[in-house]
Amino acid sequence: MNKSNIISVLKKCNLDESTINTNHLLCNIQKEDLQDSIEVLLKEKVSFLTMFAIDERSLNKKYKLHLIFLILNTASLLTFKVCLDETKPSYPTISKLIPAAEWFEREIHDMFGIVAEGVDLLPLVLHGDFPHGKHFPMRKDFKLNTEIEISEVPHQFTQPHAEGMHQVAVGPIHAGIIEPGHLRFCTIGEQILDFNAQLFYTHKGIEKSAEGKTIEEGLILAEHVCGMCSYSHSTAYCQAVESLSKINIPKRATYIRTICLELERLNSHLADLSAICSASGFAIASMQAASFREKAMQITFNLTNHRFFRGLNTVGGLKRDINDDEFKSLKDELQNLKKEFKSLEKIIIDSDTLLDRLETTGELSFIQAKKFGIVGPAARASGIDIDLRRDFKYAGYHDFTPEINIETEGDALARTKVRVKDIYSIFDFIRKIIDKLPTGKIKEEIPELFSSMLEPGIGAVESAKGSLIHCLILDKKNKISRWHVRSASYMNWRGVIQATKGRNIVPDSPLVNKSFNLCYACVDR
Amino acid sequence: MLKMLNTEIIRTELSRIKKLDKNTKHALSKSLLIRHLDTGSCNAEEAELLALSNPIYDLTQFGIDFTASPRHADVLTVSGPVTRHLKIAMEKTYNAMPSPKIVIAIGDGACNGSIYEKSYACLGKVDDFLPVDIYIPGNPPTPSEILNGLLLCKELLNSKKIKKSTVKLKLCLKPNK
Structure with missing residues (x-):
């Protein structure tokens, strides 16, 4: 697929492409069109790379979301830029279309308080005892050295309730010389039925x-x-x-x-x-x-x-x-x-x-x-x-x-x-x-x-x-x-x-x- | 942000090790069991510690080994600045160790906080939270530097009288070449 094809695809879903670099295509997109255009895009040969938010409230009173895709065979990148309102920022979830985006959505929710509508957003980067909903570390008005109290709160995992099922908890400090992370196995006998990991212990900001x-x-x-x-x-x-x-x-x-x-x-x-x-x-x-x-x-x-x-x-x-x-x-x-x-x-x-x-x-x-x-x-x-x-x-x-x-x-x-x-x-x-x-x-x-x-x-x-x-x-x-x-x-x-x-x-x-x-x-x- | 790093290869706070009684010192000097704790390092220190067990450095020949449980450990090695999420786990590990406890800070992150700023997620260097006995700075320290520090620990336990200036360690391995 060549570049003109991509542009024609993008035009189909009412995008106005703002700049075209040599190998980087940037498109502004309305949040209402986000799901539709991703659906169109996924039919082509693209690969989801990353997604992140920016706090631009001091400039234009908006948050901005960047979604970056790699267009295979052309070695070029495609960025979707979505502007979100300052009050109650939210966008329709994309993790139903791109399951790989689930962690990104949860991280953006933790760090910016931007909500992906239509999914449960469990805490990811910041653990349970962090005052969620009160502090958003990546917002510009959050000071880096803000002191936040530490308390011991058990992690929320899916709790199995059936005969013969039990949980095995491992970590965060492991027996070997490896990095910290909490692993939770839900087992029947020896067999692993469900497995979850709580990471982000070494989050240093x-x-x-x-x-x-x-x-x-x-x-x-x-x-x-x-x-x-x-x-x-x-x-x-x-x-x-x-x-x-x-x-x-x-x-x-x-x-x-x-x-x-x-x-x-x-x-x-x-x-x-x-x-x-x-x-x-x-x-x-x-x-x-x-x-x-x-x-x-x-x-x-x-x-x-x-x-x-x-x-x-x-x-x-x-x-x-x-x-x-x-x-x-x-x-x-x-x-x-x-x-x-x-x-x-x-x-x-x-x-x-x-x-x-x-x-x-x-x-x-x-x-x-x-x-x-x-x-x-x-x-x-x-x-x-x-x-x-x-x-x-x-x-x-x-x-x-x-x-x-x-x-x-x-x-x-x-x-x-x-x-x-x-x-x-x-x-x-x-x-x-x-x-x-x-x-x-x-x-x-x-x-x-x-x-x-x-x-x-x-x-x-x-x-x-x-x-x-x-x-x-x-x-x-x-x-x-x-x-x-x-x-x-x-x-x-x-x-x-x-x-x-x-x-x-x-x-x-x-x-x-x-x-x-x-x-x-x-x-x- | 870029603080001047401590250039001394190994800095020690002799007090606690010196205060140990003779028999304990003797027992520990023959075999040291280490429990490693990552409190937020960039995993380079872990890679270098793992390298100590390979056939080139072969840590066990010096009577030093890693143990899986803090209950069996004489030494706690700590790497990385203390993060908010690991503070409780770090304290629990330290408290789970039997006395006497020797704490060794490995790497710049643990010794002085390195380039990581104090923030909502990063609480700073290890000796703000635990009493550190030996510091092995480095970014990360090479396996031979870490080994040097561990052997220094053994030497401190071994000798009856130590003056800080007389602690001289032979380099047991040429670093890297």
Whole structure:
């Protein structure tokens, strides 16, 4: 489908498209038309990316809602902008059409008090003891350092009442070294009937605290949203600013960014493999994968001076250049790692007990994955062919297209296989880029002021866990007015919840969880 | 926002560990069990702590290990600034530990709040809420730096008289290279 098609579709549902960027279509839309136009839109090949609200009451006494879609095959974005009244802001629910939007609606209700009509909006980000309905943290008139009393209020979950049913509560502090989250299993015997998760324990209000900060300060916050996807976050943030200021970054910088993104994917996938093997009690493979991961981290450190790529990215390119000798040694080290990794793959593939444990555990069908908008390796293991590296080209992916590995079973084994295949592709892919690395400068200066008049800049990156979207709106003084982060784990958590239910028993749940291996920090922010 | 971070690699408040009686010190110095608590970190600290159990660092060779229950723990390692939603869970975990309790703050977030501003959701550094004995700053600290801190803890329990200036630790592993 090409752009003119999209425009004709949009015209059909009475939209007035305001601006047409090269790859970003922005449309103003009345809230009454929202459901109809989404219905029309969903018939085309589009994928829902993110949704967020903005408080513009000081400007025009309105709240604004942004819905962002990716138009597949054209690598362009489509934004629906909906204005909502200051008093009793509300809009008709869209989660009946796009089930993936449910958490977004609940978050917007928590943070802005904007109501989605037609659904139950349970608290999501702010826990039960927060004075809901009194304070709305993301509204502009809410001061960041407002003190709010803390009290212990039990979480509201669906309570089963039948013979033989009982609940198992886990967390928020877990036995292993993982992040906090409260899990609630509703079981009959061992079988999991229902499963719910209460997350957002590590909610630090990063988005709120970024408001009023300069672009550079925002970048540091972006790097600290999540440790595992640190570089993906900072790249997405930089891309958002770069798209606003309309500069082209030098080719060498984009290629180095691509290498680092792939290296981060390697680190993350090796950690995931280690976690999957340890959750299924397979210590040999787990330890091997963990030591490979450590080696990959040390390679990262040698290349970038930080084990989590912090302090490398800057708006407009890179802070420092990496010389060609270092890339040469990176190539050799990755070659060695690839050889060693082959032995690990053999251990995993040859182990009948491990395969038996992984097969049919935590199944997520194609239809379910599509419904909840699952992204990344988890989506590709369920047969969804989506990857922002190919579908929304950025950085060096304009010139190089990576191999997209797809499995169709949707169980823990498929997710493991996708990661193993990905790791092999990463080794080859990084080598290909290093061979064609251009010379030249690594940073483009950004203009001092580039007032964007409240249009969002969007940065999209395929992190190791899936697609990751940063939306940034600057005010007239180039300070951050609104910054929204939608991480891959935010979409995939609903997949974990779905995959844990049904045929699995309680001891399967750590394995299902690890086979997705999601971050809590970048969900909670 | 960007505070100057403490450049000292490891800062210690010697008082509590020093006050322990001889037998307790002796017992703890041979084996330390750690309970880890994430109070709102960015998960980099967790990744580095997990790396300590891999064959390259192999934490157990030093007589240190992680435990699943706070009831078995001698040391509580805390990472990240304390968030509003985790304050109660943190206090409960601390209270569930048997005395004597040693608390180690890992990472800038736990040591001084790092870049996270005090807000409606983020309450600040760990020692506002718990008595911290050893600080291991870093963004995040590397596994060898964390290991250094844990070994320092063991050393403090081991020696009879400690002067702050004489605490010198051999680097048991070259960091990263």
